[in-house]
Amino acid sequence: MGKLRFASVWMGGCSGCHMSFLDLDEWLFDLAEAVDVVYSPVADVKTFPEKVDVTLVEGAIANQDHLELIHVIRKNSRLVVSFGDCAVTGNVTAMRNLIGEAEIVLDRAYKDAQLLRPQVPHDDGIVPPLIERVVPVHAVIPVDLYIPGCPPPAKRIRAVLQAVIEGKSPEMIGREMLKFG
Amino acid sequence: MPRTLTINGQEISARSDQTILEAAQDANIRIPTLCHLDGLTDVGACRMCLVEVAGASKLLPACTTRVQEGMQVQTDTERLRAYRRQIIELLFAERNHICAVCVANGHCELQNAGIAVGMDHVRYDYLFPKLGVDLSHERFGMDHNRCILCTRCVRACDQLEGAHTIDVMGRGAHSLIVHDMNVPWGEATTCTSCGKCVMACPTGALFKQGSTVAEMVHDAEKLAFLKAARERKVWNV
Ligand code: SF4
Ligand code: SF4
Ligand code: SF4
Ligand code: FES
Secondary structure, three states, rough: OOOOEEEEEOOOOOHHHHHHHHHHHHHHHHHHHHEEEOOOOOOOOOOOOOOOOEEEOOOOEEEHHHHHHHHHHHHHHHEEEEEHHHHHHHHHHHHHHHHHOOOHHHHHHEEEEEEEEEEEEEEOOOOOOEEEEEEEEHHHOOOOOOOOOOOOOOHHHHHHHHHHEEEEEOOOOHHHHHOOO | OOOEEEOOOOOEEOOOEEEEHHHHHHHOOOOOOOOOHHHHHHHOOOOOOOEOOOOOOOEEEEEOOEEOOOOOOOOOHHHHHHHHHHHHHHHHOOOOOOOOHHOOOOOOHHHHHHHHHHOOOOOOOOOOHHHHHHHOOOOOOEEEHHHHHHHHHHHHHHHHHOOOOOEEOHHHHHHHEEOOEEEEEHHHOOOOOHHHHHHHOOOOOOEEHHHHHHHOOOOHHHHHHHHHHHHHOOOOO
16 A cells, blocks of 8 residues: 555644644654655645645634635545644634624734734735634535544544554544544 | 333333433433433423433433333434434534633533534534623622523522522523523622532533633532432431
């Protein structure tokens, strides 16, 4: 069996899920035997490649860039995995939805909370515009697997990846695999 | 008169005044519940305990249905499992449950129910309602974002403390827990600050002030102890 083409992306999340991924420690060597990392925040690749076998998506869909990239990811990946609570539920990233839509959130962050020269940065092409409401990944594209947890414990990530490498579907049962938060 | 019935094919006998849930508990058969709490009367609000009874056209809540002679009850069918997962997903979608930053993370009956029904994601759109947190009471707090409207707090306050400070206002998903005539909790003059509502709450909605993420452990079982101690003078369980 050839190596799996593996990708991971960092959307509207804090990178904590990727940190937990790095907590796989020595098992990362085993993983490196089984996969080629073709795209990741820890690899310097600019465009999302084609024919990817499995893509872990950390974070919720929160801005225009996420929204565009997630469709490319779906088109080019055999398995899309919602990786961590922000991807699965919106989680902390979606707490801004409680205040209101994008403009209200930006005002709150850049005007109400500022004493000196309160203004919302608007320069085009610098920061991607926020979408009105933060949503979980499966609200935008079909998702194949879900790994809950904020962040998911390394053991849980390993159990899922091990199954994927062996071509099986992971057993998402019980506290070890399913506890949110 | 004892009644004989079967639960999941197992023959059991129960007292005629027992509910299906009580009879199942005595026979060590676990039926999932959320709004039920030992020591409080049952209201059949959450529908987690729905069971199939042979000959009945509807599913029946085990916590409010009395046993009958010859009843044949099924508690764990494919159909019931699917409904239970739906109920839990709807509860998560209806309010703002963000376990990662919740006082009850790791000690929450709703979170545990999610695990039990195998919920790896929620298929419904999250509603993200704008709801408040009442921190006006000097010892306790109420976070409406995490309330599942089980009314365990209402019943604990009324039936065990006798204060009846808490009530439910409004209808359906727009219902809200209120104190006295909808005043901030700290201004509710009937509240004795006993903390029984906090003990009864299954989620992070009621908590002790000053608890941070994952620190709030409720003592729901103590309420049943309290009731048994008072009414039957039983001091050890
Ligand atoms: S109340 Fe329970 S389910 Fe809701 S956020 Fe808190 S831990 Fe999660
Ligand atoms: S603290 Fe006691 S009296 Fe006050 S609302 Fe809660 S149960 Fe009722
Ligand atoms: S505050 Fe807690 S006990 Fe009261 S109805 Fe809400 S979830 Fe139930
Ligand atoms: S436990 Fe029976 S309806 Fe809630």
